[in-house]
Amino acid sequence: MAEIIDQSEIMFQAFEPLTQNRFVMYIEGIPSFLIKSVGSPPFNSNEIVLDHINVQRKIKGKTTWDNVTATLYQAISPSAAQAAMEWFRLSHESVTGRDGYSDFYKKDITIKGLGPTGDVVQEWTLKGAFILGGTFGDFDWTSDAPLEIELTISYDYAILNY
Numbered sequence: 361m362a363e364i365i366d367q368s369e370i371m372f373q374a375f376e377p378l379t380q381n382r383f384v385m386y387i388e389g390i391p392s393f394l395i396k397s398v399g400s401p402p403f404n405s406n407e408i409v410l411d412h413i414n415v416q417r418k419i420k421g422k423t424t425w426d427n428v429t430a431t432l433y434q435a436i437s438p439s440a441a442q443a444a445m446e447w448f449r450l451s452h453e454s455v456t457g458r459d460g461y462s463d464f465y466k467k468d469i470t471i472k473g474l475g476p477t478g479d480v481v482q483e484w485t486l487k488g489a490f491i492l493g494g495t496f497g498d499f500d501w502t503s504d505a506p507l508e509i510e511l512t513i514s515y516d517y518a519i520l521n522y
Contacts, residue, residue: 487518
């Protein structure tokens with residue numbers, strides 16, 4: 361017996377894809393215009409294998425959210441390096457060796473995907489984010505490229521609001 365195909369499956373459907381260059385990222389203390397790029401929040405769900413006689417069953421284990429990397433432009437003023445270090449100093453003070461309480465250094469970060477007219481069409485919230493590591497760029501006599509900062513950001517979990 362022949363299957364009838366629905367018209368909506370074969371006819372043209374208008375759509376507007378999200379593009380990589382239309383986003384705004386909000387981190388308290390760091391101006392949004394200094395943020396060049398950021399990865400979307402990746403996740404992994406581990407599996408648990410249950411052995412029973414000659415077969416295996418698999419169920420979902422703990423879900424982990426992997427780190428994201430944010431790239432910032434290093435401006436003379438305002439200084440992205442200074443802003444990043446102020447956030448990092450909330451978790452560790454290099455001079456004294458003192459570590460801070462998580463309540464001080466953990467922040468919520470928002471990444472908003474924008475439509476072609478600047479409207480917010482997607483919003484991620486990274487809960488409990490903190491700087492795990494960073495590099496402040498390389499100085500090079502042979503290059504005139506802008507200096508960039510890379511921050512590795514760890515977080516507890518992410519929420520896709522819409």
